[in-house]
Amino acid sequence: MFKKIKNKTKLYFKSFSVSTFIFLLVLPASSNYKLDSYGFGNGGVSDATSAGYAINGISGEMSAGKLSGTSYKLGSGLSFVNQANVPTAPTFTNPSNYYNKLHLIINTANNASDAKFAVAISTDNFATTNYVKSDNTIGATLVAGDYRIYASWNGSTGIDVIGLDPGTTYQVKAKVIQGKFTETGYGPTASASTVNPTLSFGITTDTQSSPPFSMAFGSMNTGSVNTGPSKIWVSLETNATNGGKVYVSGANGGLSSASSSYQINAVTGDLSSLSEGFGIQGFSVGETSGGPFALASIYNQAGNIVGIADQTLREIFYTNSPIIGGTGSVQLKVRPNTTARPASDYAETLTMVAAGNF
Numbered sequence: 001m002f003k004k005i006k007n008k009t010k011l012y013f014k015s016f017s018v019s020t021f022i023f024l025l026v027l028p029a030s031s032n033y034k035l036d037s038y039g040f041g042n043g044g045v046s047d048a049t050s051a052g053y054a055i056n057g058i059s060g061e062m063s064a065g066k067l068s069g070t071s072y073k074l075g076s077g078l079s080f081v082n083q084a085n086v087p088t089a090p091t092f093t094n095p096s097n098y099y100n101k102l103h104l105i106i107n108t109a110n111n112a113s114d115a116k117f118a119v120a121i122s123t124d125n126f127a128t129t130n131y132v133k134s135d136n137t138i139g140a141t142l143v144a145g146d147y148r149i150y151a152s153w154n155g156s157t158g159i160d161v162i163g164l165d166p167g168t169t170y171q172v173k174a175k176v177i178q179g180k181f182t183e184t185g186y187g188p189t190a191s192a193s194t195v196n197p198t199l200s201f202g203i204t205t206d207t208q209s210s211p212p213f214s215m216a217f218g219s220m221n222t223g224s225v226n227t228g229p230s231k232i233w234v235s236l237e238t239n240a241t242n243g244g245k246v247y248v249s250g251a252n253g254g255l256s257s258a259s260s261s262y263q264i265n266a267v268t269g270d271l272s273s274l275s276e277g278f279g280i281q282g283f284s285v286g287e288t289s290g291g292p293f294a295l296a297s298i299y300n301q302a303g304n305i306v307g308i309a310d311q312t313l314r315e316i317f318y319t320n321s322p323i324i325g326g327t328g329s330v331q332l333k334v335r336p337n338t339t340a341r342p343a344s345d346y347a348e349t350l351t352m353v354a355a356g357n358f
Helices: 076-083
Strands: 091-093 101-105 114-123 128-131 159-162 169-177 192-194 197-206 232-238 246-252 256-258 264-265 277-286 314-319 323-335 350-356
Touching: 128 323, 192 197, 197 350, 232 246, 232 256, 232 314, 232 350, 264 277, 314 323
Parallel strands: none
Antiparallel strands: 091 101, 101 159, 114 128, 114 169, 169 192, 197 232, 232 323, 246 314, 246 350, 256 264, 277 323
């Protein structure tokens, strides 16, 4: 006999909950930049030095997708921490119309006194690069001796970079090193230009400002010293490193008369005591700047002492440095002998020549 049994199956549910975890990665950013990636080094080495090498590391060095741009550079890691300060642009000038040198002053950027600076120089914005050498010339290579401390660059006074081409614009930039792992890149540039060599020379008299120049003694008293009625003036300007000189010579070597076949010879000496003679005596010298402008010793005389004006080209004015507005004057003196033959055609042609000591 079968009994019907009702299904009394019951379902029992135990409650449970589900937790959701959301992970967010926030990258450093601002309105001016976005650092797309970065990481941290492990740091530390098991053997940092040996006889042949040294390893310098830091934990926490940053890496990034872009560390520099047209207007910035992001220095990171130990090498940047160890670097000296990048030098600012040197002071680079041409203070005196130099044709073969320019003046350079290193800007230290607050680096220590034992920091050593090197200077690159170029005429084409560093498409081609040369370097200021230890003797202040320029060369194609940079060696250890070309790195110099600020004092060796003559401090705030600076140095002249020499051996440059005339009429040329140069650019310079500096870098610095102070011990190991500290050399910087080059800092900003400065530029300056040499000029072309120049020499300006002129002659005038008290009464004439353009050639041909002439001076008439008029009637000359025999046995007496006669001084020319007008002074001869010369002017000289030059940027030559070693200045310049003015020379004088006489075509005849004295006052010569063709009609009487007689000549009063050019001499060096005191016409007050000589029986006869003709010569030149310096009267004045000066300059606007540079120089100084000076008279050669045989013409730098007083009284009736004169210097010779013969057929040899002789130095009469000189300067050992560049000069602006150099001026000088001379006067002519003659003493005819009492036995000199009378004539109206006594004459001499004086020639003056100027040269620069470039």
